[in-house]
Amino acid sequence: MHASRNRTRALATIVGVPLAILAVVAAYFFVSWQVQAAPEQPAPMDHAAMTKKGVSCLFCHSDALKSPAAGIPSVEKCMGCHQTIKTDSPKIEEVAAYWHRQEPIPWARVNQLPRFVYFSHRVHVNAGLNCELCHGDVAQMQAAEPVTKMNMGWCLDCHEQQPDAGQLRDCVICHQ
C-alpha cells in the first residue's frame, strides 16, 4: 500500500515537474510570439503591394519629416487614390466602406514606445535614416509587423556609433 503510493508520488513528480517547466517555457514563448506578431488590423493593408507600385513610405506617413509622429493617413488620403485605383478589390472596398460611413479606420498600433520615452521621427528622418533601419523591411511585409524590439539598449547601440555620441548618450535626449 505504502509502496504503491510512493510509486505514484514519484511518477507524479517525474512527469509533473518537467510538464510544469514546459508549461512555463511554452507560456513565455507564446507571450513573446504574441507581442512580436503583427496585430490584427481592421482592414487589410498590404504594404508590400503598395511599395512594389513605387509608393514611398512618406507618401502616406507624410508627417515623419515634420513632426515627432509619422502619422497614419486619413481615410480621405486613402480614397484620394483608391477611388480610381483598384476599386473592384474587396480589400479596397472595405476601406471605401469606412469612407462612405465617414468613419475613421481603427488601425491597431504596431510599434509603441513607453510614455516616458520621447522619440521624434522628424529628427531621425532628417538625419538621413531610412525607415527600414528601425521598422524592418516593410516593403516585403503584407501587414506591418513589429520586427525590432525597441528597447533602450537598441536605441543606445545606434546612438553610441554616432559622431556626437557624447550628447546622444545623455538621459534627457530621450527621457525629457
Add this chain to the structure above:
Amino acid sequence: MAKISRRDFIKMGAAGLLATVLTGCQNPRRWVTLEPYVIPPEEQLAGVATWYASTCRQCPAGCGIIVRVMNGRALKIEGNPKHPLNKGKLCARGQAGLQVLYNPDRLPGPVQQTERGSGRFQPISWEEGLNTLYDRLRQAGSGTAIWTGSTTSGHLLDLFERFAAATGAPSPLVFDLYSELNGLAALENADRAFFGQNRLPTYNLEQADVILSFGADFLGPWLSQVRYGMAFGAFRSQSLGKRGYLVQLEPRMSITGAKADWWLPISPGTEALVAQALARIIADGPLGPAEWATKANTLASEIDVSSVAAASGIPVTELEQLAHIFAAATRPLAIPGNALAAQDGQGTAIAAVQALNAIAGADGLALSPDSPATSLLKPQVSPFGDVQALIERMQAGDVQVLLIHGANPVYDLPESARVVDALAHVPFVVSFGPIADETGVQADLVLPDRTYLESWGYDVTSPGFDLPAVGSQQPVVTPVFDAHSTADVLLTVTRGIPTAAAALPWSDEVAFLKEIIPQLGPGAAGGLDTDVLWSRFLQHGGWWPATAPPPAPHTPVLSQSVQAEAPQFQGDEQEYPYFLHLYMSDLLSDGRGADQPWLQGSPDPMTTVAWQTWVEIHPQTAQKLGVKDGDVVHITSPAGEIEAPVYIYPAIRPNTIAVPVGQGHTDYGRYARKRGSNPMDLVGTTSEGLAWATTRVKITPTGKKIAQAGFENKAGVDEGFINEAFPG
C-alpha cells in the same frame, strides 16, 4: 463547514491562478487603436499640438486662456500670457474647464418633456426644436421674457436685447447666484455715489501699503480671483523690500483672512458700523495728515465708538489701533466686501467703507475702464428688484415664453423667492443649458447651447484693470455633442418673425461678430482691414490698446456724512441664536462648478473637505451643542432648513456658523446630483434682495454621523482658540 486541507488549498490556488491567466488571455483587443482623421484639418501635424486663444467662462471675470489641442481634442487650458487681466495665470476653476466640454452628462441634442419636473426628456430633431420655438415666440410677441446669467457672452446678450426691443418684450434680466453672492449689482450701484458712474471699481492692491478688507474675499472667488491674487503678490513684495499690511474683518476666516496680518472676527453685519467708527476716531484724533482729519470730520457720522465696539465684538482699543494703522499709512485702502451688498441699505453700507477711501484720498482705487467701443455690450447685472418684478410678472401670467440662458434660477434662488411656482404660470419655458440642470428639468424644451470651448463670443473684461480689454471667444474644438449655438438659434427663428427679422439681419453669429468687433479698431495687435482685425482678435485672445488710456477722473462724490445702520437680521434672536454666514465655495463657486469632478475632488483650501457640504462651528459652540466633527446637524432658519455635517472650525465667531454654497443640486449631472445641501434654502427675501448675509438660524443635532472627506488631522487645533481668541 468542511475543513479545507492543505492539499485542497493548493489545488484551489492553482485553479484560481489558471482562471486568472485564462481571463487575461481573452482580452479582445491588446493593441492600442490609432484612429486617423476621416478628413484631416488643414495644416494638422500628427503629434504636434495647436494652441487656440479664447476666454474663460467659468466666472464673469473673463481671464484670457490658451487651449492646447491635439488631433482635434482639447487637452489642457492655460492662462493667456498676453491678456492684460490675468497675464498667463489661471485659477483651478479655469483649469477644470475641460470637464465642462467633455462632461458625460451633457445633453446629446435638443430634448423636450411633456411633464415638467419629471426629467423624462424625449430627444427631438433640431428642426423640430427650432420650429417649436419659432411658433411659441411668434405667438408670444411681447410676452417673451429672457433670463440670462453673468457669463452669457456679450454678443448673445446683445442679440437678446435687440430681439426684446424689436418684439416689445422687456430687456433681458442678468442675474445668477454668482452675481448675487459677489454683490455685483449693489457694488456697481453704490459706486455711483462714490465715483458718479455705474461701473465696478478696481482696487489696485499693489499701490496700497495698508488694506482694510471688510469681508472681501479677494483671494477667493470674489470678483477676479486671478488678478487679485497677482496684485496681492505685488502688495506683499513692493519696491525697497516694503511689505503691505492686510487687515481682514470678517466673522469667519476665509482664504484671504488666513493670509492677513491681522484677522478680526467681526460680528456679522457690523462692517459698516466699524468703518464709521474708524472715520470717527480719525476725525476726533485727529489722526494722519491734516487734510485727512478735515475730510474725516465731514464724512464721519456721529457714532458712538464704544457702542460699535459692543456691537461688533471688537474692543475700543483695537478699533483705535486699527484707525491708527490706517491713518499712519501713506496709501491705505478700504475694500467693501460682498456681505455689505447683501443687506438692506446696501448703498449706505458700502459708502461707509468707501468714505474711508475718500478720507485717504482714494489712492489705489480706480474705476473699471469703460467699454472700449460703443458697439460692444458689457452685461450689467440686474438689481434684485428686477428679478422680483419678473417673478411677479410670471405669476400674474404676463409671460408666455421664458428663455433661460446661462442662469439656473431654480437652484440659484431660495424657495422663498418662489421661482418654481412662478415657472408653473409660464406656458412655455425654454432652457439653453448644455446639461439639464434644475431649471432645465422645469423646462418644456431644452435646446442645448455649446459650451464655451466650442463657442464664439466676446467678453468686455469687468472689472477691468490697467487696460480696457475685450476677450475673444472662439471654438477650440468641433462641437463634441449635437449642440447648437443659442445665438444662431435665435437668429434662425427670428427670420420668420416679421417684427424681429429686420432688427436681427445677420445670417449667423459670426457674421454679427465680424461686423461689431472690427469697430474696435487696431489695438495692441494692430491690423487695418476688417478681416485682419478680426483674425488678430481671435489669434491674440482679444483686443486691448497698446498703452493704457489716461485714467478717468474720479473725484469722490461723497460730500456728507454716511449714516449706515446695523442691518436687521431675519429670525428672532431667542429662537434662532446663531448668525448664518454663507460663502461661495472657492472651487464650485456658486454651484456651477459642481458638475466637474476635478473641482468636486479638490479639497477646500480652509477645511480640506471635498465632495460635501459642511457647517463650520466654533469649538466652544460645538461643545455646548454636544457635537463633534462629522455629526449631522439640522439647521433651521425662518425661511427653510437643511442638514449638514459639522466641521469644527476655530476661526469663526462662536455665535456664527458658516456654510459653503455650491452643493445640494437635485439635477445637473451625475457629479452634482444628490450631494450635500444647498444653504440658499435657508435664505429669505427682503425688500432689497436676498437675506443671505442677514439670517439667523438654530441648530439641532440629528444623532446621525457621516465620514468627512478631508485631508487633515485636527488633533490639538482647537485648544488655543478657545482660550485666547474668545475668552469665556
